[in-house]
Amino acid sequence: MEDKLIEGLAYALPALVTGGVAYFIFSGFLKQSENDKKFAALVEKKKESLPIKLQAYERMLLFCERLNPAKLLVRVKPISTEANDYLQLLLANIEQEFEHNMVQQIYISDTSWTTIIAAKAAIINKLKNVSENSKNAQELRENVLIEYSNTVPPTETAVEFIKSEVKKLL
Template identity: 65%
Template sequence: MEEKIIEGLAYALPAIVTGGVAYYMLSVFTKKENNERKFEAFINKKKESLPVKLQAYERMLLFCERINPAKLLVRVSPIGEDVTSYLHLLIANIEQEFEHNLVQQLYISDDSWKSILTMKLAIISKIRKIAETSEKASILREEILVYYSKEENPTDTAAAFIKQEVRKLI
């Protein structure tokens, strides 16, 4: 009886070891294949999303240029000499541009979006501050232009940040 048990183990043990090795090799191969598929899917996703991301950065760079105070004042002329009306017109124009590009935040980095929001708020805040001391819309325009000719423009800072982000993508 003992001999039959030992004989059975002699046949079973190599079969169990062979089965274990085959199972281990098959699981390693399967994991490797899954990782390769995931990596290929990731690469394909990156290739497909890159043009969309670049387009979003382009749009936000254009937004920076459109709300650049010097260019904004050339594009948006005062209707009359009322400072408050002109101030509201300028801010409405900035907000309209911003709302037009709001969805781009899905495709750009959080840091880029924060940079753009900071730029927008800084420009609006400075225009409001200058408007407090201006008597006419034409004087407001001049004072804004003079201020931004002497001080660093937030749009330049945001544009530089966007360009830096794009360099990281490419």
């Protein structure tokens, strides 16, 4: 009887070991297959979202270019001779451009968005400071151009940062 039991174990033990090995191999294979599917889905998602992200970066780069004081002053002409009226027109134009592009923050990095906001704030502050010493709209335009002929506008810094972010995406 003991011989039959030992003989049965001798046949069952290799079968159990083989079954256990097969189970671990197949479970590993299934996990790898599942991971491959997840990775493929992630790659596809990134491939689909890349054009949207690039478009958002393009729009924010355009916003920075339009915010550049030299280009802003050429595009927005004074409607009166008063410096304060012209300042309000410039600020309204900046805010309108910003509101038009605000939704892009969803698609760009937080650091890019912060850089763009900082550039906008710096431009607005500089325009306000320069307007305090300007007697009329024409003098405001000239003083702003003089101020930015000596320094690099904050929008240039933001543009360079955006370009570096896009390079990381590609």
